[in-house]
Amino acid sequence: MIHAPSIHYVTILPELIFLGASFALLLAAGLNRKVLSATTGAVLTTMAGIATIVVNIIQWRDVSTHGATVTIAKAVIQDGFSVVATGVIAVGSIMSAWVMRDYLARDRHRATEFFVLALSAAAGAILMVQANDLIVVFLGLEILSLGLYVLVGFDRRRSGSNEAALKYFLLGGFASALFIYGAALLYGATGTTSLTGISYFLSANAVLRPGLLAAGAILLLVALAFKVAAAPFHMWSPDTYEGAPTPVTGFMAAIVKVGAVAVLLRLFLMSLPTQTDLWHPVLYVIVIATLVVGSLVGLVQRNIKRLLAYSSINHAGFILLGLFAGGARGVQGSLYYLMTYVPVVIATFAIVTVVGGRGDATHDLNAYRGLARRQPVLGGTLALLLLVQAGAPFTTGFFAKLSVITAAVADGGVVISVIAMAAAAAAGYYYLRTVLSLFAADDPFGEPVAVPVGSASVIALGASSAVIFGVWTGPLVALAHHATLLLP
């Protein structure tokens, strides 16, 4: 007789909410004679997001009183880290949804599938954040990726979108294959796919096949590096970022990072801390390459979306620096970085969406010349968001960098920290150049762009979160500090 594993439903409620909302929307669209409006999708996503945040609060109280919970045959975990990361995904989804709505309304796309896919992708990311088993990680990764493959190619009349989708799909599929191969090798070496199980096995046994373990760990690292667009596995990202519908780019830049980084942290700090000597050198190279590529190649970009793609690669380098540092401080650093980066990057891409205009085509940096003079509020906010990303003081962008650098220095990584700061300075150059062109006096594209209310609110939310929590740093820092990962 087969015993069904017990299920702690509160733990998996966020996934259920997002998947449920996705199915409900699909069903409603199928049963409804008329095409559902984009607003319906955005409202539903918002409701799902808010419901998830409420569940997060309940989970947080549960974790702070009872500690972490492992459920469904140890496949899914609920700890402080997963709760906060889930909340970040929920906030990111809500923000993205309103940018998507305005985009769909402006470009007259059929709307329903868009939100079905976005909701399921978010559910996949949440599953990754909570996964305690390589198979579940893979499940989450695929749910996330499948949704995104379609979303990237959603604008099928535009060849750039098709190209982006194809590239993302091929390389993403490749990364998935690497992942599953790595998972299989790790299973071969340890006899389990459970993340905590691997940790227990490695702490209690001598490894008989170290080659298998090493190959498995490195393959997993590479596969996830693909997903966060870490160099040298970043090649797809500028093309995909450029070609994808802009709200999708913002959504991807935010959500995929949260999911993949969560898995990286769990896998390497929870399952493989005993093998640090093995993966640390590889990660060292990846982090430095990511920082350098993200800052230097960004210098020569002429398209805002490509520029932001490299900026996002640079941020990935910083987030991975937290993983490199490891320990509670490293986890705190990476998590704080994600918490503060997600609203900012979505707001930035919201402005890019708005400026892109009908057809989502105007993304040359020249279109941004003099924006702050034509539209002081919009241009000024973009300047602020770019400065936040550059790490301006008294904004969350600075404290995010500070928290990962502190973790790295505490771990003895002084050299890598200096390199990171140098990369940040180089990246500062392209942020600043863009900021200055916003204030340039001449304006070749003199038309003011319309800013719909939804996008405006998202932009305001992203920018104000960076400034408010940059001055009132205590709460978010404390939240990241207490959102501990179940470390061995």
Added chain:
Amino acid sequence: MHSSWWLNALIVWPFVAAGLIAVLRVSSVKFMAVAFAAIEAALAVVVWSGYRGNLALSGAGGADYVSHSWWARSLGLAHSVGVDGISLLMVLLTAIVALLALAGTTAAHHERSYSAWLLMLVGASMGAFVTRDLMEFFLFFELTLIPSYFLIARWGGKDATRAALKFFIYTLFGSGFLLVGAIYLAVRHYDQTGTLSFDYAALHGTVVTTAASVWVMVGFLIAFGVKSPLWPLHTWSPLAYAEAPTAGSMMLSAILAKLGTYGLLRFGVLMLPGAVAHVAPYVLTLAVIGILYGSALAAVSKDLKRLVAYSSLAQVGFIMLGLFSQSATAISGSVLLMFNHGVITAAFFLLIGGLEKRRGTSVIGDLRGLQGPAPVLAGIFTVVMLASIGVPGLSGFVSEYLVLAGTFATHPWWSVVATTGVIFAALYLLWAYQRVFHGVAEGENAQVVDVSTAEKLALAPLIALIVVLGVYPQVALSRASHSVNSQAPAMWVTDSTGQVK
């Protein structure tokens, strides 16, 4: 009300004022900006007159108005303020120069945002000078970049965008080393005490290996050396000083450069005295090279603004010389020189800005015989010039003398070579004066109007400071040297006979 609120007011008020200027739609932006800056100056005077640091209050360096509160504890962030004699001088300098920069210059366009950025720059500089926390210092230090960047880029000369970008990137690049060094010290402190903190007093007592402290010092030298600027990290400065609008040059050279030397003194020299012994020969050599190089380039400068920029490089060389001399006398002299150089160079830029407004150029070759049509202008220029050369009776002399005399006791040869810099200063300044003011004015030069009452009012306080501090330097020096003597290692402190106390 706790006394530290005066310092908080000093930091917050300029930002509030900048916000008010941006929001309120009054007709005379300049009047409002000057009034707001005057309030800031009044606050600074209150802080100055209420200062009781000489009464040996607290352990690490007799600071007054001290308060400490946590901000985000797990990251070691705290809001920690207090002034000692060193910061006190810088606070006063900042408030005075800011007031005069706003009163003595006018924006060519967009006056509202110009005044707002200037006030923000004042607030950020104030924050850096009154904080006692290295990370908070770093935050304000970085924050000064944003307003100064916009000031240079938007209101500067033809090549201003490039100048602003170069200035920003150089400083940003340097500050990475400062950040990592600061975190390194804080982490060591955490390892030893279990508290992550960037507080000056906490880091002061942190034990680090000599090698580590030298590396941290090198990092700080890069960061602050860019800002100060220390040769050979100065290459951004002539361009930025020359391209910035007058008020921008004033703030850059009088205040922001002092952020570099002040930071190096407080968080480098006084916090890591052990490392000073190891780096001193190298830094002193760089300082002396800076003095000679700056003087040489000032002599061949074709533009008055560039001349003052290179002369600033030489003056900063003197400041650096004193800071790394391992002599408390010379360090006190350096602190006084920071203040005096701030006043003198602010006066220079005001005068040159005035010339530029009248003649549309600051190129020396285009100016001639201005003494005839503008005798008062020439007279004021003479006083400022003589103070900069270091003529006894004016402020420059006292501070340069202290630096050179103090350094001579510990590193005589560097002091000897540096002293030639004083002669060179006389050479290039008098030569420039000769070319600009002597001779017969013709054409446009003959049409130059003399200083207006408004300009006199803006210059008067600077001239007064130059004279008062030349005759009675004790009023500033006693506060500075008391703080230096109480914070510097005992073996750096000598009595009047040159004996180690």
